[in-house]
Amino acid sequence: xxxxxxxxxxxxxxxxxxxxxxxxxxxxxxxxxxxxxxxxxxxxxxxxxxxxxxxxxxxxxxxxxxxxxxxxxxxxxxxxxxxxxxxxxxxxxxxxxxxxxxxxxxxxxxxxxxxxxxxxxxxxxxxxxxxxxxxxxxxxxxxxxxxxxxxxxxxxxxxxxxxxxxxxxxxxxxxxxxxxxxxxxxxxxxxxxxxxxxxxxxxxxxxxxxxxxxxxxxxxxxxxxxxxxxxxxxxxxxxxxxxxxxxxxxxxxxxxxxxxxxxxxxxxxxxxxxxxxxxxxxxxxxxxxxxxxxxxxxxxxxxxxxxxxxxxxxxxxxxxxxxxxxxxxxxxxxxxxxxxxxxxxxxxxxxxxxxxxxxxxxxxxxxxxxxxxxxxxxxxxxxxxxxxxxxxxxxxxxxxxxxxxxxxxxxxxxxxxxxxxxxxxxxxxxxxxxxxxxxxxxxxxxxxxxxxxxxxxxxxxxxxxxxxxxxxxxxxxxxxxxxxxxxxxxxxxxxxxxxxxxxxxxxxxxxxxxxxxxxxxxxxxxxxxxxxxxxxxxxxxxxxxxxxxxxxxxxxxxxxxxxxxxxxxxxxxxxxxxxxxxxxxxxxxxxxxxxxxxxxxxxxxxxxxxxxxxxxxxxxxxxxxxxxxxxxxxxxxxxxxxxxxxxxxxxxxxxxxxxxxxxxxxxxxxxxxxxx
Amino acid sequence: xxxxxxxxxxxxxxxxxxxxxxxxxxxxxxxxxxxxxxxxxxxxxxxxxxxxxxxxxxxxxxxxxxxxxxxxxxxxxxxxxxxxxxxxxxxxxxxxxxxxxxxxxxxxxxxxxxxxxxxxxxxxxxxxxxxxxxxxxxxxxxxxxxxxxxxxxxxxxxxxxxxxxxxxxxxxxxxxxxxxxxxxxxxxxxxxxxxxxxxxxxxxxxxxxxxxxxxxxxxxxxxxxxxxxxxxxxxxxxxxxxxxxxxxxxxxxx
Numbered sequence: 001x002x003x004x005x006x007x008x009x010x011x012x013x014x015x016x017x018x019x020x021x022x023x024x025x026x027x028x029x030x031x032x033x034x035x036x037x038x039x040x041x042x043x044x045x046x047x048x049x050x051x052x053x054x055x056x057x058x059x060x061x062x063x064x065x066x067x068x069x070x071x072x073x074x075x076x077x078x079x080x081x082x083x084x085x086x087x088x089x090x091x092x093x094x095x096x097x098x099x100x101x102x103x104x105x106x107x108x109x110x111x112x113x114x115x116x117x118x119x120x121x122x123x124x125x126x127x128x129x130x131x132x133x134x135x136x137x138x139x140x141x142x143x144x145x146x147x148x149x150x151x152x153x154x155x156x157x158x159x160x161x162x163x164x165x166x167x168x169x170x171x172x173x174x175x176x177x178x179x180x181x182x183x184x185x186x187x188x189x190x191x192x193x194x195x196x197x198x199x200x201x202x203x204x205x206x207x208x209x210x211x212x213x214x215x216x217x218x219x220x221x222x223x224x225x226x227x228x229x230x231x232x233x234x235x236x237x238x239x240x241x242x243x244x245x246x247x248x249x250x251x252x253x254x255x256x257x258x259x260x261x262x263x264x265x266x267x268x269x270x271x272x273x274x275x276x277x278x279x280x281x282x283x284x285x286x287x288x289x290x291x292x293x294x295x296x297x298x299x300x301x302x303x304x305x306x307x308x309x310x311x312x313x314x315x316x317x318x319x320x321x322x323x324x325x326x327x328x329x330x331x332x333x334x335x336x337x338x339x340x341x342x343x344x345x346x347x348x349x350x351x352x353x354x355x356x357x358x359x360x361x362x363x364x365x366x367x368x369x370x371x372x373x374x375x376x377x378x379x380x381x382x383x384x385x386x387x388x389x390x391x392x393x394x395x396x397x398x399x400x401x402x403x404x405x406x407x408x409x410x411x412x413x414x415x416x417x418x419x420x421x422x423x424x425x426x427x428x429x430x431x432x433x434x435x436x437x438x439x440x441x442x443x444x445x446x447x448x449x450x451x452x453x454x455x456x457x458x459x460x461x462x463x464x465x466x467x468x469x470x471x472x473x474x475x476x477x478x479x480x481x482x483x484x485x486x487x488x489x490x491x492x493x494x495x496x497x498x499x500x501x502x503x504x505x506x507x508x509x510x511x512x513x514x515x516x517x518x519x520x521x522x523x524x525x526x527x528x529x530x531x532x533x534x535x536x537x538x539x540x541x542x543x544x545x546x547x548x549x550x551x552x553x554x555x556x557x558x559x560x561x562x563x564x565x566x567x568x569x570x571x572x573x574x575x576x577x578x579x580x581x582x583x584x585x586x587x588x589x590x591x592x593x594x595x596x597x598x599x600x601x602x603x604x605x606x607x608x609x610x611x612x613x614x615x616x617x618x619x620x621x622x623x624x625x626x627x628x629x630x631x632x633x634x635x636x637x638x639x640x641x642x643x644x645x646x647x648x649x650x651x652x653x654x655x656x657x658x659x660x661x662x663x664x665x666x667x668x669x670x671x672x673x674x675x676x
Numbered sequence: 677x678x679x680x681x682x683x684x685x686x687x688x689x690x691x692x693x694x695x696x697x698x699x700x701x702x703x704x705x706x707x708x709x710x711x712x713x714x715x716x717x718x719x720x721x722x723x724x725x726x727x728x729x730x731x732x733x734x735x736x737x738x739x740x741x742x743x744x745x746x747x748x749x750x751x752x753x754x755x756x757x758x759x760x761x762x763x764x765x766x767x768x769x770x771x772x773x774x775x776x777x778x779x780x781x782x783x784x785x786x787x788x789x790x791x792x793x794x795x796x797x798x799x800x801x802x803x804x805x806x807x808x809x810x811x812x813x814x815x816x817x818x819x820x821x822x823x824x825x826x827x828x829x830x831x832x833x834x835x836x837x838x839x840x841x842x843x844x845x846x847x848x849x850x851x852x853x854x855x856x857x858x859x860x861x862x863x864x865x866x867x868x869x870x871x872x873x874x875x876x877x878x879x880x881x882x883x884x885x886x887x888x889x890x891x892x893x894x895x896x897x898x899x900x901x902x903x904x905x906x907x908x909x910x911x912x913x914x915x916x917x918x919x920x921x922x923x924x925x926x927x928x929x930x
Binding site for chain 2: 317516517519520521522523524525527528530531532534535536537538539540541542543
């Protein structure tokens, strides 16, 4: 009986695993061939399920399901082709970072479209009656649908393998994943094949969505919930490796299902000791991925070695925008701070107190974005799990307030130190892998922490932590924030305004300190590493050590922002989703790029623009995510150096208009893709 | 024993079944211009990478100024005075010409920087580093363009900057990996002039497949084939060697 149970769970695991295989196969080949990290893959997966709903509902389950299984993937495949042509193609040769931003924008747009068209209610995709019948094989009762899923997905996976390995198309695609330039040099227009790869990848994702939709249900978060495990599969198996995707998919499916099924089961009772399956569902796959990457950085079946630096594409920093000289920028900065300093009064006078809370959030995120800029804009490392420091900073601050002291200075100090220490550990383990692998391993660490806070008693599980309060002071001398009440000119200065000035002060200080460090010898080495790691090594710098130090610095600053979140008087709860969810790692990258990285003030500006826009838009329309997503996409395509580059872009445009008739002076234009 | 700058003994690198470098022992004397030549696949670049530290040898040792550096990482070799240039121009393209040289000079003037100043002192406030930077900008003839981004320089000037970066690390021995690859004969001449001009005080080791060039500039030549040392000697000796003629000059010459 125990064995039968086990086999049943194993089969359940394989069923889910096959879905991952279909997803990962597309993701992996898209990455391997095009070097695109496609975050929107999960949304294409969801789209497949939704189109299937629309087809099955009028036609009925018996025929509709089969029609949907063919038609919906075709539709999604065509959508994939459109996406590739219109948005991804202009970005080839750029750093994979830009694909993250772009596909992150696509996630928002597609997800909002789905909500708009199909609603937010969870729906059931009906499958033909006979597929739902239970079948007993060797005494194991499973619905026929399980076997159908395994079988159907296996056939598709095999088909993809044949396409990749036995056809001319496949050969060119595989050759492209080995060496794109070489394929171009022998006269093959590899770009055309990219469209095909992306379309097929999208269609496979759609099939996976339909198949899983019929097994569980169809909802708007389904894409979000599969994309991270799918990435784990791809990285675990080896980026670009089809075999790796199959093996990794099944492994992750089985491990996930077994850990869930046998959670807390007693394995052996040895009198004094009982050996139980640890409560590790969710953690296991990330531990597995980190373990594999540490031992074999290229994944289980990966063949690609270290990426050559040339192929990475450069990171476009905001630059100094020749238009504004140092003193103008200094004046602008002073004006900006002055405006921020009087902003609460303006809001008080106009009775818009609520917006102080928004400003507080902006300040916190501005510091968070600043911290990312240190590693991303100055050192050229792209961490996909930066929210781990924001989250751990918040949790650390809340825990210190709950258990030790409520002095804001000590609380924030503790948050900074704990995050710096965490960054040192994560950095020591992850900085030896580079590029996309570094991005992925940091993502895995962040997800590990995200899963972990659900598990532990002291972090409050899914409820999070509450009941803490900060005190403005140290060593017992000070005032709890809630007791601060001042009257200035007849206006009540409430605690959130006090906090606002505190956060503003810290924000300005962080910026000034970070700028000092980036203009000092240490910062100059970081920038040389960003420009060329090889070169930096061969003029005598220990690149790994410098990167790790930058990461520690960045982690500490991010810890400050997380700590501030906990200290803020309008924060009552620190929960996992609010702080450690992977979306926040994406968001902070997005607003750093949006502002213009490598400038320190750009990302802070980006935080203001992003959160401000979100606030304004959500007041007008429910589809604000779609608007924001579209703005990201347009920014990546047309303003890759961010908001701070707008003045010089405008100046350039004005120049061009004035010199009408002159040949375009594009040759030295830094906006032109260098790899074209 | 004379003052050998570089000495390798039994240097070997195996990649799986393939032995790319097979027991190469060579000695570069101080002030010498040594070239290593050989047909494609002879193990030149692997030898180069073993000496600079980009690869770790399977066997054998590398000695630099009398000290064993076989297992040192590249940056520590640079700190001891072993510089290298890149075949494909590799400068910090987004930084200014001055900053390129300055950050290289900073690397060897670390005694002037303590933890506090490394983090909080403006990078342009260090007199010794600035002086060295200015001197090198003069030497490579780019002083007038010091404030332009390196990416706006013409190819030839980028090569100059490349040499400047090596020079700024104050090397005793400079390893040059096909510095004239893909150049016209005029550009090649200009580059070799630059090398003999600004790197006159350094020992040089040149990895090259252009045999005519090598014959003109070298003091000593080592010929590699299939990972092994075939012959070593002055250009005349190499030109007159039967073995070399058979293996390289005659048969496999490109």
